[in-house]
Amino acid sequence: MRSKALKIFAALALLAPPVASAKGKSAPVSDARTQGLGRSCATKKDCAGRGHVCLKESDANGKELTQGICALPCAAIDAGMTAPQMDPTPSNVEVAKKPPPPRCPKHYQCRSAGTGVPIDLCVKE
Numbered sequence: 001m002r003s004k005a006l007k008i009f010a011a012l013a014l015l016a017p018p019v020a021s022a023k024g025k026s027a028p029v030s031d032a033r034t035q036g037l038g039r040s041c042a043t044k045k046d047c048a049g050r051g052h053v054c055l056k057e058s059d060a061n062g063k064e065l066t067q068g069i070c071a072l073p074c075a076a077i078d079a080g081m082t083a084p085q086m087d088p089t090p091s092n093v094e095v096a097k098k099p100p101p102p103r104c105p106k107h108y109q110c111r112s113a114g115t116g117v118p119i120d121l122c123v124k125e
Helices: 002-015 090-097
Strands: 053-058 064-071 108-111 121-124
Touching: none
Parallel strands: none
Antiparallel strands: 053 064, 108 121
16 A cells, blocks of 8 residues: 555656746845955954955953954045046047946945044945
């Protein structure tokens, strides 16, 4: 009886349509710069990204703590921009209309240095 039930189940499994695979939208590819943000670190080399820095807090006496977190600094304001030319030419007009590159990856905002933070950081929206 049991073997007959197993044979029927196996036959139905072979006749059943395969499970629909996700052919439409795939998972969004995350930016490599954002991988490993917030990870604890002792030095910069402990962080996953090449551009990450290891930020450490200080205690009440100003002594740096041993553990910090990996953070992504904002790109420079003028990074990726070209020097403007004085005489307008057809090729120069297109370059001039191009917006400056973003300072942080998608879904991140640049927060300027402030209380206790020495550099501009990319912070998740």
